[in-house]
Amino acid sequence: MNDVSFTVNKGETLSIIGTSGSGKSTLLRTLNRLLSTTQGNIEFRGKNIMDIPVIELRRQIGYVLQEPALFPHWTIEKNIELVPQLLGWSKENIAERVQELLELMQMPYKNYGTRYPSELSGGEKQRIGIARALAAKPDLVLFDEPFSALDPITRSDLQQEILRLKEKLKMTSVFVTHDVKEAFLLGDRVLILDRGKMIQTGTPKEIMNNPVNDFVEKFIATEYEL
Ligand SMILES: Nc1ncnc2c1ncn2[C@@H]1O[C@H](COP(=O)(O)OP(=O)(O)OP(=O)(O)O)[C@@H](O)[C@H]1O
Ligand SMILES: [Mg+2]
Structure with a gap:
């Protein structure tokens, strides 16, 4: 993974979108140290995550997967x-x-x-x-395509649930999805990945108005029929 740099502010949701295999889950797993980085660094609450004992770090980071594995x-x-x-x-x-x-x-x-x-x-x-x-x-919740296996109506209900939790709990989260609409609905900002590289990051509006290249434009167009 290369050229990826971003910040998630308190109370904010960052959506990560990209095609299958673009590195979304990989990126998410580096945040709670399920995977380690070979280059670059990640800070959590102003501290390099490598300086935080891994157990302590994971206690402060919730993780929601596609299959809840209860x-x-x-x-x-x-x-x-x-x-x-x-x-x-x-x-x-x-x-x-x-x-x-x-x-x-x-x-x-x-x-x-x-x-x-x-x-x-x-x-x-x-x-x-x-x-x-x-x-x-x-302090942070990571979501990895949590709603992919659900029908559209349940999915939409849970998306509203996420928006409600964000409001009510001032929840800070990183939300991985391959669904452009979901990413734009939930994210204050959106990060687009392609083959392990960050292609664009910005608010949904910024990305809609100024897609940086054909890839992003196509990606958006598949959902919004631009
Ligand atoms: N444990 C692993 N060891 C080696 N390569 C891996 C491992 N996990 C994933 N990869 C590779 O890293 C790349 C990114 O995979 P990743 O799972 O992050 O993609 P993704 O964007 O989450 O895709 P999807 O939308 O299908 O979940 C892929 O090429 C994948 O084959
Ligand atoms: Mg994945």
Whole structure:
């Protein structure tokens, strides 16, 4: 990966778009050190991530994947509790947090807390995936194509959910998608990747008005029929 440089400000969403294999997931994984960089550096809250113990870093960064990979033999409550429990939160604080998160995701505890993942729809599972990522109040949340496997209506609902969370929690996030519309809807700024290179970055409006090259223009045109 080359020529990639960007900043995500507090409370902001950065969308990353690019075709399959362009390096979106790879870039995301460098942010929480699931992959390490050979060149360049990454700072988190003003500190080089290599100077932050990896466990501490990951505790501050939530991660939501396309498949939420919930533990099948654990209830929803237990799945959400995992990280706060690892962090040694008190029982009361954990219970309160689970209630709060389920409320936030519009899946009240009394209806969902004791269910198992197999008893949820795809969209509900992904809501729990998001709740789990938010459980320990991370400073940054990484999303890797979280809605790709969902039908358009559920997808649209969850996109609105993300906008709501951003407003309500002042959530800071990096959101990977190959869907141009989704990227433009959710991102305050958008970064376009092609074959491991950053092609353009800017607000959705800037990119729409001034695509830097044919590739970007084509990419936008596929969705917006320009
Ligand atoms: N663990 C790995 N080892 C070596 N190469 C890898 C590894 N993971 C991904 N790659 C390669 O790096 C490139 C970028 O892959 P990446 O998964 O980041 O793409 P992506 O943009 O997320 O694609 P998609 O939209 O399909 O998820 C691809 O050429 C891929 O084959
Ligand atoms: Mg990917």
